[in-house]
């Protein structure tokens with residue numbers, strides 16, 4: 256949480272008033288990973304209902320601190336994925352996450368999620384996607400004025416066959432609200448070229464493409480290849496080589512900026528040094544997103 260600086264006091268009266276203003280402001284959220292957006296209450300509820308089946312999960316605590324490296328961050332999903340391992344739970348978290356964003360004043364939400372299989376519970380990549388879509392479609396618009404669309408994520412760990420399956424699902428469910436495909440997961444793993452045909456195929460069917468881009472320095476080696484897809488938005492864009500920086504600026508390629516995630520994962524030193532400053536000074540299109548609220552330390 257920010258300090259009550261002279262600027263906040265003069266503009267809003269108090270930090271509380273600023274929070275109220277920020278919550279009530281109508282917002283769009285374009286970078287929300289479904290399994291990364293679970294509130295502490297939702298996680299606790301899931302631990303409680305799964306504790307007989309998986310007692311080892313009861314003592315797990317999501318670290319609420321700044322991490323040393325981004326790689327540590329992805330271990331958290333080994334825990335979360337054990338909780339969200341069947342269609343019923345996937346539907347439950349979809350509803351919970353939509354309601355939480357709605358409470359925060361979000362009017363247009365693009366949720367993103369990686370289709371996941373679990374043979375022991377009969378969940379397939381397709382039934383995972385259907386569980387999300389049917390929840391979005393059933394969502395009571397009378398109760399909640401929020402528009403929700405879905406992006407299907409392709410993991411850097413995926414084989415080309417798995418990535419193609421996700422692209423095919425995105426194409427199949429385009430009319431049901433899937434608007435695009437994303438490349439995500441641990442940026443130190445894999446290479447865009449292993450899964451690139453899936454993005455090219457999705458694009459050729461009219462879907463949009465967003466890519467986690469330059470989250471760590473070594474990602475710069477992939478940028479030239481990524482930009483030939485070409486993406487419609489990029490996420491993070493923390494480390495940019497001169498060519499990709501120039502491409503992004505001259506094409507006005509929108510950047511999904513996730514400041515808290517960057518600082519928490521230690522890919523950006525602190526908020527004052529965040530690259531959003533230089534992009535905004537050039538009036539470059541940036542949208543602020545949460546990325547992953549489940550790990551956001553309350554004191555940041």
Ligand SMILES: CNc1ncnc2c1ncn2[C@@H]1O[C@H](COP(=O)(O)O)[C@@H](O)[C@H]1O
Pocket residue numbers: 288289290291328332367368369408410439440441442467470516520546547
């Ligand atoms: C912090 N920066 C990040 N960079 C890259 N990928 C990230 C990420 N944060 C989250 N994910 C991706 O989102 C998945 C969880 O949501 P879904 O299971 O898809 O709903 C994670 O497993 C990871 O692949």
